[in-house]
Amino acid sequence: DVSECETGAHNCSQMCRNTAGGFTCHCYTGFQLDEDNTCIDINECLDNNGGCERSCTNTPGSHQCSCGDGYRLRPDNATCVDYDKCEYLNTCTQRCINQVGYYTCACDAGFHLHTDGKTCLPDVPCTEENTCSLAPAGLCGQVGGQDRCSCTSGYTLQEKDQATCIEVDGVTLNQCDDLAACVNTLGNYRCHCRGGYSITEDGRTCEDVDECAVDNGSCEQECHNTIGSYWCSCRRGYEIGPDGYSCIDKNECVLPEDNTCSRRAECINTVGGYTCRCLPGYEGDGLVCADVDECAIGNGGCAGTCENTMGSLRCHCRQGMKLGANGRDCIGQCFII
Structure with missing residues (x-):
């Protein structure tokens, strides 16, 4: 029996299994075989939203669930849970109220919320002579006949005097995980993940980016995601090109160890494979050649x-x-x- 899978005499796009007198084609998980033996991607998101509670994104051979702002994906990678945004994303100057999927700012007595949704302005401003240090971002309000100091968004009261506003140092407040760099911004900070990772909804945790999910990672044939990176490979009969992405035909006939032809046969290279043909004076399938009498x-x-x-x-x-x-x-x- 000639193994069409070994000689490349098949038209399978992914996996080939030799059978007696022929072969059958099979697909990797997440793909299905069509009439011409080509494996096409299954869109799992079309079936019950891929099992995702909120958003489902189809990827080659798989799918990914996501939750959107204000939610975090549970360990089951399908359902979503709300998290305390006030702990991680809070930009309120006085009080932060966590809501399902978002947060809101509120003010103490004697102050009202500015149109920016974050800063608390005094209902009754203090007189010019007050105990608050107004530069560069201080506010002063009369509450119960006493001066009450506050700050604009991005600043906080200094603990020792409760009168001077200092910029919130994002680096000092850094809650970025080990895979992220902390970048200080005016009155806050942001986490910047290293290459191969992206920031999650909590703004501080990094998760692996599946580069293969977008345009197959620019790989011509097979893309393999790894933690923080990925690599390309080629199917049998091809080898990776100099650019690390493209696949070029491999001439299996150059080295004897790359083909299974009999030493009494000629190896003929084909695109993505090779065939074996017995030399004159011999007969057989090219894998085994016997002398002709x-x-x-x-x-x-x-x-x-x-x-x-x-x-x-x-x-x-x-x-x-x-x-x-x-x-x-x-x-x-x-x-x-």
């Missing part, structure tokens, strides 16, 4: 006797005659007495 048919064309040899034959003439120029005929010899 040329003498068995028509005496091998010999006028005299025929001697079979490996891959050929040799003709002999009876005594007194010699072999002709064509290696087959026998001609008489003349003797001078």
Whole structure:
């Protein structure tokens, strides 16, 4: 039996399994076989939203669930849970109220919320002579006949005097995980994940980016995601190109160890595979080649006797005659007495 899967004499796009007298094509998980033996991606999001509670994104051979702002994906990678945004994303100047999927700011007595939704402004401003240090971002309100100091968004009251506003140092408040760098911004900070990772909804945790999910990672054939990176590979019969993305035909006939042809066969390279053909004087499937007994048919064309040899034959003439120029005929010899 010739293994079409080994010789490349098949039209499977992903996996080939040899059978007696033929072969069958199969697909990787997340793909399905169509009529011409091509594996096409299954869109899992079309079936019950891929099992995702909120958003489902189809990827080649798989899918990903996501939750959107204000939620975090549970360990089951399907359902979503609200988290305390006031702990991680709070930009309120006084009070932060966590809501399902978002948060809101509120003000203490004697203050009201500015249109920016974060800053608390005094209902009754203080007199010019007050105990608050107003530069550069201080606010002062009269509450119960006493000065009450506050700050604009991005600043906080200094603990020791509760009167001076200082910029919120994001680096000091850094809650970024180990895979992220903390970048200080005016009155806050943000986490910037290293290459191969993206920030999650909580704004501080990094998760692996599946580069293969977008345009197959620019890989021509197979894309393999790894933690923080990915790599490309090629199917049997191809090898990765110099750019690390493209696949070029591999000439399996160059090195004997790259093909299964008999040593008595010729290896013929094809695009994505190769075929084996027995040399003249031998017969078989190219993987196994047996000597042909040329003498068995028509005496091998010999006028005299025929001697079979490996891959050929040799003709002999009876005594007194010699072999002709064509290696087959026998001609008489003349003797001078």
